[in-house]
Amino acid sequence: MASYRRPRIELGSKGPNKLSKSELRYDNQTVVVTGAGGGLGKAYALFFASRGANVVVNDVGRSFQDEKGGDKAADIVVGEIKAIGGKAVANYDSVENGEKIIETAIANFGRIDVLLNNAGILRDISFKNMKDQDWDSVINVHLRGSYKCARAAWPHFKKQKYGRIINTTSAAGLFGSFGQCNYSAAKLALVGFTQTIAKEGVKYNILCNAIGPVAASRMTETVWPPEMLANISPDWVVPLVAVLVHSSNSETGSIFEVGGGHMAKLRWERAKGLILKPDDTYTPGAILQQWSKISDFSEPEHPNGIADMMEKLKEAMALDSNDT
Numbered sequence: 234m235a236s237y238r239r240p241r242i243e244l245g246s247k248g249p250n251k252l253s254k255s256e257l258r259y260d261n262q263t264v265v266v267t268g269a270g271g272g273l274g275k276a277y278a279l280f281f282a283s284r285g286a287n288v289v290v291n292d293v294g295r296s297f298q299d300e301k302g303g304d305k306a307a308d309i310v311v312g313e314i315k316a317i318g319g320k321a322v323a324n325y326d327s328v329e330n331g332e333k334i335i336e337t338a339i340a341n342f343g344r345i346d347v348l349l350n351n352a353g354i355l356r357d358i359s360f361k362n363m364k365d366q367d368w369d370s371v372i373n374v375h376l377r378g379s380y381k382c383a384r385a386a387w388p389h390f391k392k393q394k395y396g397r398i399i400n401t402t403s404a405a406g407l408f409g410s411f412g413q414c415n416y417s418a419a420k421l422a423l424v425g426f427t428q429t430i431a432k433e434g435v436k437y438n439i440l441c442n443a444i445g446p447v448a449a450s451r452m453t454e455t456v457w458p459p460e461m462l463a464n465i466s467p468d469w470v471v472p473l474v475a476v477l478v479h480s481s482n483s484e485t486g487s488i489f490e491v492g493g494g495h496m497a498k499l500r501w502e503r504a505k506g507l508i509l510k511p512d513d514t515y516t517p518g519a520i521l522q523q524w525s526k527i528s529d530f531s532e533p534e535h536p537n538g539i540a541d542m543m544e545k546l547k548e549a550m551a552l553d554s555n556d557t
């Protein structure tokens with residue numbers, strides 16, 4: 234593993250945080266981090282514990298390719314947290330049994346405030362060679378696992394009128410990626426999941442956002458060169474997540490890419506578009522004649538809900554009724 238260029242803020246065990254007085258804290262809160270035996274999850278776990286939270290360190294203890302050797306990963310992270318005076322407990326259930334992970338939080342700390350859906354695996358293979366098992370295992374860990382954990386946390390969040398969820402998407406999901414159709418499908422599905430539960434949760438002060446991280450980890454160490462890995466420590470993803478799950482945050486239903494010090498919000502963009510009267514002039518040829526309007530982004534709109542699409546339908550219907 235490459236040695237990382239560390240962020241300016243001190244995370245974890247190296248003495249008092251230089252910015253701790255002005256920085257956000259999570260005292261008396263419980264943070265559940267799935268897949269926290271290494272990579273991004275471990276960075277989150279160490280950070281939130283260092284900022285006063287009780288942490289459930291969940292991990293099945295395998296590498297992303299099912300290799301053995303990470304059996305005690307969650308215990309090791311818990312040990313590191315305890316060594317700095319933090320509070321944490323290990324959990325080895327799969328995220329597909331999310332209720333057991335949330336039960337661990339309630340049994341040990343009496344509450345859950347923050348859920349970081351982070352666990353993940355890869356089963357990269359070209360579409361033509363993909364087997365059902367490659368598809369199912371990736372969908373089950375990323376999508377079903379995030380659903381199961383959030384579903385189990387939801388009643389607690391609703392009762393206490395407080396909850397914060399981060400789902401982990403990916404550039405592979407947002408843009409597609411060769412050899413990763415299972416992973417891409419799961420990761421973009423998590424965007425839809427995020428945006429819907431954000432809409433449902435807002436009245437209970439349950440906020441949910443998605444991040445598409447870039448970080449050096451077991452998942453990426455064979456993909457990127459060492460000089461790149463050295464500049465994308467998982468620690469560089471943590472501060473944005475810390476902001477999004479803090480009680481002071483009001484952002485919800487949003488997607489962010491984050492890594493190596495870069496962070497930016499992403500959104501849908503709609504082209505100017507074309508409205509044709511639905512009569513017998515509405516033909517494929519009529520569409521082709523005005524194709525450039527369909528993809529003309531010179532006057533973009535940024536739809537944020539189904540209502541924004543209904544506006545377009547109303548415009549189309551008005552065109553129809555004006556002529557009758």
Ligand code: NAD
Pocket residue numbers: 267268269270271272273274291292293294295296297303306326327328329350351352353354374378401402403404445446447448449450451452453
């Ligand atoms: P990682 O392999 O270091 O961490 C993933 C962890 O999830 C592992 O420790 C693994 O044991 C655990 N895990 C796997 N299946 C599990 C299950 N069923 N239940 C509980 N834990 C399970 O990789 P990472 O890069 O830290 O990935 C973290 C998340 O970020 C993943 O969701 C990944 O898809 C996403 N992501 C990472 C990058 C990146 O650049 N590292 C890019 C985009 C998305």
